[in-house]
Amino acid sequence: MSTKTKVIILLLSIVKLWLIVVMPLTAWGISALDDRLFLDLAHSLIRGEWLGTYSERTLAKGPMYPIWIAINFYVGLPLLLAQHLLFLCAGLVLITALQKIVKYPSLLIFLYALIIFSPHLETLTRVVRGGIYPALSLLILAGLIGLYANRSNKLINFGLWAVFLGVILTAFWLTREEGIWIMPSVILIIAYVLFLIYRTEKLSLGFFKRSVICLLPLLILFGGLQVVSLINKVYYNSYNVVEVKSESFLSAYGALSRVKHPNWKRYLPVPREVRQSIYQASPAFKELEYFIEEKRRGWQTLGCIYKNKYPQVCGDIMGALFMWALRDVVALAGYYKSGDVAERYYLRLATEVNTACDKGILDCFPKRATLIPPFKYVYIELTLEAFWRGIKFLVQGFNYSITKNPTSKGTEESQILFKDITREQLAPLPLPKVRKIHGWAFSFKEKQVYFQVKKRQSNILETFSVKKFHSPVVYQHAKNKTGKDYEPAKNARFIIISSCLEQCDLLIFDNQSLLATVNIDTKKSKLFSNDLWFHIDAITTKNQKENLSLQNELNKVKIAILKKIAILYKLVIPWLCGFAIVAYVMSFGIGILRRKFTFLFILNTAIIGAIVARLLILALIDVISFPAISFLYMSPLFPFLQVFLVLAIVDLMSFKSTKMLFNTR
Numbered sequence: 001m002s003t004k005t006k007v008i009i010l011l012l013s014i015v016k017l018w019l020i021v022v023m024p025l026t027a028w029g030i031s032a033l034d035d036r037l038f039l040d041l042a043h044s045l046i047r048g049e050w051l052g053t054y055s056e057r058t059l060a061k062g063p064m065y066p067i068w069i070a071i072n073f074y075v076g077l078p079l080l081l082a083q084h085l086l087f088l089c090a091g092l093v094l095i096t097a098l099q100k101i102v103k104y105p106s107l108l109i110f111l112y113a114l115i116i117f118s119p120h121l122e123t124l125t126r127v128v129r130g131g132i133y134p135a136l137s138l139l140i141l142a143g144l145i146g147l148y149a150n151r152s153n154k155l156i157n158f159g160l161w162a163v164f165l166g167v168i169l170t171a172f173w174l175t176r177e178e179g180i181w182i183m184p185s186v187i188l189i190i191a192y193v194l195f196l197i198y199r200t201e202k203l204s205l206g207f208f209k210r211s212v213i214c215l216l217p218l219l220i221l222f223g224g225l226q227v228v229s230l231i232n233k234v235y236y237n238s239y240n241v242v243e244v245k246s247e248s249f250l251s252a253y254g255a256l257s258r259v260k261h262p263n264w265k266r267y268l269p270v271p272r273e274v275r276q277s278i279y280q281a282s283p284a285f286k287e288l289e290y291f292i293e294e295k296r297r298g299w300q301t302l303g304c305i306y307k308n309k310y311p312q313v314c315g316d317i318m319g320a321l322f323m324w325a326l327r328d329v330v331a332l333a334g335y336y337k338s339g340d341v342a343e344r345y346y347l348r349l350a351t352e353v354n355t356a357c358d359k360g361i362l363d364c365f366p367k368r369a370t371l372i373p374p375f376k377y378v379y380i381e382l383t384l385e386a387f388w389r390g391i392k393f394l395v396q397g398f399n400y401s402i403t404k405n406p407t408s409k410g411t412e413e414s415q416i417l418f419k420d421i422t423r424e425q426l427a428p429l430p431l432p433k434v435r436k437i438h439g440w441a442f443s444f445k446e447k448q449v450y451f452q453v454k455k456r457q458s459n460i461l462e463t464f465s466v467k468k469f470h471s472p473v474v475y476q477h478a479k480n481k482t483g484k485d486y487e488p489a490k491n492a493r494f495i496i497i498s499s500c501l502e503q504c505d506l507l508i509f510d511n512q513s514l515l516a517t518v519n520i521d522t523k524k525s526k527l528f529s530n531d532l533w534f535h536i537d538a539i540t541t542k543n544q545k546e547n548l549s550l551q552n553e554l555n556k557v558k559i560a561i562l563k564k565i566a567i568l569y570k571l572v573i574p575w576l577c578g579f580a581i582v583a584y585v586m587s588f589g590i591g592i593l594r595r596k597f598t599f600l601f602i603l604n605t606a607i608i609g610a611i612v613a614r615l616l617i618l619a620l621i622d623v624i625s626f627p628a629i630s631f632l633y634m635s636p637l638f639p640f641l642q643v644f645l646v647l648a649i650v651d652l653m654s655f656k657s658t659k660m661l662f663n664t665r
Contacts, residue, residue, distance in 0.1 A: 001096070001099055001105070001108075002105060004105075005105040005108065005109060008109050009092065009095075009109065009112055012109075012112065012113050012116065012117075013088050013092075013116065016084070016088065016116050016117060017081070017084060017085075017088075018558075019558050019561060019562055020080070020081075020084050020121075021081070021558075022554075022555045022558040022559060022562075023080060023125050023406075024125070024406060024424065024425045024426055024427040025078075025079065025080055025125055025126070025127070025408075025418065025422055025424035025425065025426050025427065026125045026126050026406050026407070026408050026409075026426075026427045027126075027127070027408040027409070027410065027414075027415050027418035027419075027422075027426045027427065028126055028127075028408065028409045028410065029408065029409060029410025029411060029413075029414025029415055029417075029418065030409050030410045030414065031126075031409070032057075033057070033060075033324060034126070034127070034128055035126055035127040035128065035418075036414070036417075037057055037060075037061065038061075038065050038066050038069060038127050038128070038129075039066075039069065039127060039417050039418065039421055039422075040052065040417075041058070041063065041066035042066040042067075042069035042070045042073070042421055043417065043421060044066075045066055045067060045069075045070035046070050046073055046074075046421070050231065050235050051063060051066070051232075051235070054235070054236045054336065054337075054338060054339065055331060055336055056327040056328060056330065056331040056336045056342075057327070058236065059232060059236065059238060059240060059241075059242055059243040059339070060242065060243060060244055060324075060327065061129075061177070061242060062129075062173070062174040062175050062176060062177060062241060062242055063174055063228065063241075064129075064132075064171050064172075064174035064175040065128075065129045065131075065132060065175055067174075068132055069127070069421060069422070073421050073423070076423065077423065078422065078423045078424045078425070079127065079131075079421075079422035079423065079424050080125060080131070080422075080424055083121075083131040083132055083135070084121065086132060086135040087116065087121060087134060087135040087138070088116055089135070090134075090135040090136075090138040090139045090142065090639075091112050091115045091116050091138065091639075092112070093139060093142040093146075094111075094112075094115070094138055094139075094141060094142040094145070094643070095108040095109075095111060095112050096142075096146075097142045097143075097145040097146040097149060097161075098111075098145055098149075100149040100150075101145070101148075101149055101599065101600070102647075102650065107646065107650060110646065111642070111643065111646045111647075114642045114645070114646065115138070115639050115642050115643070117565055117569075118569065118638050118639065118642060119562060119565060119566040119569060120134070120397075120631055120634075120635050120638040121134060121635065124631065124632065124635060125406065125427075127418070127422065128632065129175050129176055130631075130632045130633075130635045132175065133172075133175055133176060133635060133636050134635045134636045134638065134639055136168060136171055136172040136175060136636075137172065137182065137636035137639070137640065138636075138639045138640075138643075139168045139172075140165065140168050140169060140172055140182060140186065141607070141640065141643065143161060143164050143165030143168055143169075143217070144165065144185075144186065144189040144190070144603070144606070145603065146161040146164070146165070147161050147162060147165055147189070147190070147193055147214065147217075148189065148192070148193050148196075148599055148603075151193050151196060151197055151210065151214075152200065155209060155210070155213065158210065158213050159213050159216070162213045162214065162216040162217055163216065163217075163220065165217040166216055166217035166218070166219070166220025166221055166224075167220060167224075169186070169217055169218075169220070169221045170220060170221050170224035170225070173221060173224075173225065173241075174224070174225075174228060174241065177242055177244065177245060178614075178617055180613075181610060181613040181614040181617055182610050182613070182614075184606075184609050184610070184613060185606035185607065185609045185610040185613075186217075186218075186606075188602070188605070188606045188609065189602065189603065189606050190214055190215070190217070190218070192599070192602050193214055194211060194214050194215075197210045197211065197214065225241055228241050229241055232339070233339075236338060236339040237338045237339040237340045238338075238339020238340070238342070238343065239339075240339070243339070243342070244323060244371070246343065247369065248342075248343040248344075248346040248347045248350070249343075249346050250369040250370055250371065251346065251347065251350035251369040252326075252346035252347070252349045252350040252353075253323065253326065253369075253370070253371055254350070254367075254368035254369040254370050254371075255349065255350040255353035255354050255357070255367075255368075255369075256269075256270045256278065256285070256326075256349075256353060257269045257270055257368070257373050257374065258353075258354075258357060258364045258365045258366070258367065258368050258374060259274050259277065259278060259353070259357070259362050259363070259364050259365075260274075260363045260364060260365060261273070261274055262274075264376075265312040265313075266310075266312070266378075266623075266624070267303075267306075267310050267312065267313050267318055267319045267624070267625070267626075268312065268313060268316055268317070268318065268319065269319050269322050269373050269624075270317070270322055271316050271317075272293075272300075272316055275289075275292065275293075277362060278353060278356075278362065281352070281353065281356035281361045281362050282349060282352040282353050282356060283352065284345065284348045284349040284352050285349055285352070285353065287333050288326075288329045288330065288333055291328075291329035291332045291333060292317075292325065292329050295329075295332065296325065296328060296329055296332070299317050299321055299324075299325040299328070300315055300316055300317055301314070301315070302318065302321055303315075303316065303317070303318030303321060306318070306626075306627070309627075318625075318626065319373070319624060319625040319626060320625045320626035323371065330342065330345060330346075333345075350369075354367055372620070372624065373624050379620075379623055379624065382623040383616070383619045383620050383623050384619075386618075386619035386620075386622040386623055386629060387615055387616060387619040389619075389622075389629055390615040390618055390619055390622075390629045390634065391615065393629050393634065394611070394615070394634060394637055394638070394641055395573055395574050395577050395641075396570060396573070396574060397631070397634075406427040407427055407428060407429060407430045408426055408427045408428065408429050409429070410429065411429075412429065415429065433501060433541055433542065434497050434498060434499055434541070434542065435497070435498050435499075435500060435501055435504070435520070435539060435540070435541050436495060436496070436497055436539065436540045436541075436542065437494075437495065437496040437497075437498065437506065437520060437536060437539050438494075438495055438536070438537045438538045438539070438540075439493070439494060439534070439535050439536040439537050439538075440471055440474045440492040440493045440494065440534075440535055440537075441492055441494065441508060441532065441533065441534040441535070442474070442478070442486060442488040442489045442492040442532075442533055443488055443510055443515065443531060443532055444486065444531055444532065444533065445510065445531060447488070447510040447511060447512070448488070448510060448511060449488070449508060449509075449510060449515070449532070450508070450509055450510065450511070451464070451466055451494070451496055451506060451507065451508060452464075452506075452507040452509075453496065453498040453500050453504060453505070453506055453507070453520075454500070454504070454505055454507065455500060455503055455504060455505075456503045456504065456505050456519070457503075462498055462499055462500035462504065464496055464497060464498035464499070464500070465496070465497045465498075466494055466495070466496045466497075467494065467495050468491050468492075468493065468494050469491070469493040469494070469495075470490065470491055470493070471489065471490060471491060471492040471493040472490065474489050474490075474492045474493065475489040475490045475492070478533065489533075501541060502521060503521065504519075504520050504521060505517050505518065505519060505520065506518045506520045508532060508534060510531075515531050515532045516532055516534060518534070518536070520536070520539060573641075573645070576645040576649075577641075577645065579645075579649055580644060580645045580646075580648035580649055581648070583648045583649045583651065583652035584601075584604055584608075584644075584648040584651075584652075586652050587600075587601050587604075587648070587651050587652050587655070588601065590652075590655055598651055598654065600647050600648075600650065600651035600654070601651055603647065604644055604647055604648050604651065607640050607641075607643060607644045607647075608644065610637075610640055611637050611640055611641065611644075614634075614636070614637055615634075615637070618633050618634065621633075
């Protein structure tokens with residue numbers, strides 16, 4: 001890579017980092033299943049306690065993101081900045097791997113810019129796994145390209161790329177639970193590289209050595225998962241990476257969801273009427289009845305946030321929540337003392353429900369061990385519709401959705417851990433409401449007027465601030481009414497901002513005596529006496545705002561630039577998609593005629609396969625569990641699409657070039 005190319009890439013990276021510094025971290029202290037959970041797990045890692053005290057949430061999600069947070073804590077960077085740096089590094093590794101294949105630096109620079117300025121990552125300002133998932137996905141793609149590009153190099157270079165790919169694959173798999181979506185593409189590229197090695201080396205010692213190295217990423221992945229499972233076994237007596245994928249939990253969940261519904265409603269895997277019948281058939285499930293139906297009724301109201309779109313879920317346990325609700329009530333019943341105790345309970349629950357199904361006590365579908373509900377033909381049409389919606393979102397979904405005044409959620413106490421571990425500037429909590437009193441007042445004694453706000457029937461003064469303004473209309477009005485000039489009337493207007501919201505009095509006095517006591521709950525008031533002329537124009541109640549005018553002005557500029565970038569992507573990406581698809585189809589036709597496909601075509605096929613696989617998974621989740629077509633879950637697909645858009649067009653260009661832009665050996 002030339003010095004000029006490096007300088008341009010550095011400048012692009014600096015501009016990107018400057019733009020994203022506008023974003024504070026939105027700390028959701030109330031999100032016990034996401035943000036707060038990851039921080040709690042990271043806090044335990046920082047203290048050297050692995051993932052902390054065992055509970056129903058300890059092994060519910062992969063440990064990689066808490067590990068990332070803990071590592072970043074020791075490095076000392078703000079979390080969001082570190083995640084953006086990771087994404088920039090992923091883009092840099094990608095074009096580094098591609099430089100042995102793509103010979104034109106301008107194309108690499110364009111691809112790097114297209115990836116790093118994509119607006120999708122700016123929407124992920126919470127402590128969620130989506131902050132590193134796109135970077136890890138892109139690094140896997142870079143590792144596969146590096147594996148291909150170095151297949152004929154020294155064994156040490158080939159081996160380093162294989163180890164790199166294996167480590168990233170392991171980190172990727174430990175981040176989220178649905179990592180299977182990328183594996184067909186990984187296997188396709190590895191198989192292609194093995195095929196090329198065989199064509200060169202035949203059945204020789206060199207072929208054996210390079211084949212072992214080529215398969216090393218999969219071996220590292222398998223070994224890494226076993227190491228994490230073993231650690232969990234030592235700490236929690238649970239030989240699993242995540243318990244929600246364990247045989248015992250899946251068996252229990254599958255048994256409960258196989259019971260047929262008298263009145264089937266989508267998004268309700270085990271509705272109340274089905275639970276009532278299972279309570280009668282399973283003593284193990286009966287133990288949970290009080291906790292589900294009484295003590296933890298909150299699980300039945302959380303789905304009401306979707307009541308406008310899915311009214312049937314309000315008042316019952318929605319699909320996305322039932323897994324968490326089940327683990328929660330099993331913990332309340334005392335079965336999360338250790339991993340083996342929880343496992344035995346789930347196996348007993350599964351056995352009892354399945355036995356009741358087999359005996360005809362419960363009307364059930366065939367036996368199953370999965371989180372996916374029993375198949376219904378309506379799911380086919382709904383999944384295809386959601387899949388198409390996902391494609392449109394991927395191509396046209398570049399909406400810049402950062403709010404001008406983002407706020408965190410929770411309490412002041414819940415924010416402490418966010419500040420301590422992430423080292424980030426946090427978006428403020430919603431500031432307390434204040435009362436604004438607009439009016440005017442002046443003394444006929446031509447003395448200065450002062451104010452105080454206090455609770456009625458109390459001697460405690462409330463906090464407040466007051467601003468006075470020039471008031472020529474008031475001055476002229478007083479002069480017309482009295483025929484005299486009152487100098488204080490020239491600056492009589494005021495705005496009082498007070499924390500007192502109800503049962504409040506406004507005290508008005510001069511430097512000698514109290515002039516009036518006004519009930520400001522009446523919204524409007526006026527007073528005319530020998531000492532004072534007073535009038536309230538309006539009283540409003542609204543959230544207080546921080547006065548950070550200089551920062552806000554600069555942030556507005558950055559947000560405006562980011563919005564324009566998003567608009568540009570929204571205009572350009574659909575056209576690039578059209579050109580890329582045509583180019584891909586033409587490359588396929590040329591490959592058939594020549595009986596030989598370029599590596600870029602194989603790579604583009606792998607990218608398309610990964611996009612389709614993840615979209616199908618998300619579409620199915622969207623149909624059976626919760627709305628999943630969103631930036632959070634589709635974030636790794638945006639950089640994949642952008643890589644395809646460039647490489648598909650470039651692949652076709654290579655067939656027409658006399659100098660051959662790409663090495664397709």
